[in-house]
Amino acid sequence: MxxxxxxxxxxxxxxxxxxxxxxxxxxxxxxxxxxxxxxxETRSWPAVPCTITRSDLQPLRIADSAAPEWRVLLAYQYSINGTTLTGTRWRRVSFLNPDDASVSRKSAHREVAEDLTRKYPVGLATTCHVNPLDPAEAVLEHQSKAPIYTxxxxxxxxxxxxxxxxxxxxxxxxxxxx
CATH class of the missing domain: 1.10.287 (Helix Hairpins)
Structure with missing residues (x-):
């Protein structure tokens, strides 16, 4: 040295x-x-009654040789301040692809996607959480806080x-x- x-x-x-x-x-x-x-943030949003109006499962195959990706298409209606709005978000997504604006969840496993459509069938009366600053933004469930642990x-x-x-x-x- x-x-x-x-x-x-x-x-x-x-x-x-x-x-x-x-x-x-x-x-x-x-x-x-x-x-x-x-x-x-979503945990401070007010809970509002909502009704599921759409609960569909849609396969998407990127290539003939690829396994399908399963898309869950949920929609629900809720009223806030006398206005009826429609939401499509299951959870709040941090990095959303603009092409997936109407897709509530994507999964490589059909069973996972089917579980979500069974949990939220059409006609189900449930609650959603609405952003008080932007009432057009709503979610059915809160996102996990797990990223803090990493x-x-x-x-x-x-x-x-x-x-x-x-x-x-x-x-x-x-x-x-x-």
Whole structure:
């Protein structure tokens, strides 16, 4: 090892690796926090009576050789402030494909999709949770708060990256001449 400490190039590489781990860890932490925050928000929405008006199962085959993807199409009507609205969301989705606006749930397993259509048959009187800031947004069930339990994993990378970056930026100790 060099008695004067690591070379400038080695410190730059170490700093780049540390910065990459730090920013990547923080970015993934932020992305995992979005579904958790959205799940918490719906718990404060008022519950409103609603009636299921559609409960269909639709297969979608991307290719002839591919197994079908099962789509659950739910619709329900609810009234808020004297206005009758229609909702299609089973749960609040954090990252929604615009092509799936009317799809309540997708599953590779037919049984999972059928369970949801059996749980919400047409004509069922149930409750939905309505966004008070946007009454057109409603959900039948709250999203899971489970993403909060995975935040520690990217935080480990962020902490490790911060430590590597700090050690790359600090000046090496110079020996005291005797």
């Amino acid at each position: 060099n008695p004067q400490g690591p070379s400038r190039a080695a410190r730059l590489i170490k700093g780049a690796v540390g910065a990459f781990l730090l920013t990547g860890g923080l970015a993934v932490t932020a992305l995992l926090f979005i579904p958790y925050r959205r799940a918490i 935040l520690w994993w990217p935080m480990i990378f962020a902490a490790g990256g911060a430590g590597i970056l700090w050690s790359a930026c600090r000046q090496p100790k110079r020996p005291i001449p005797s």
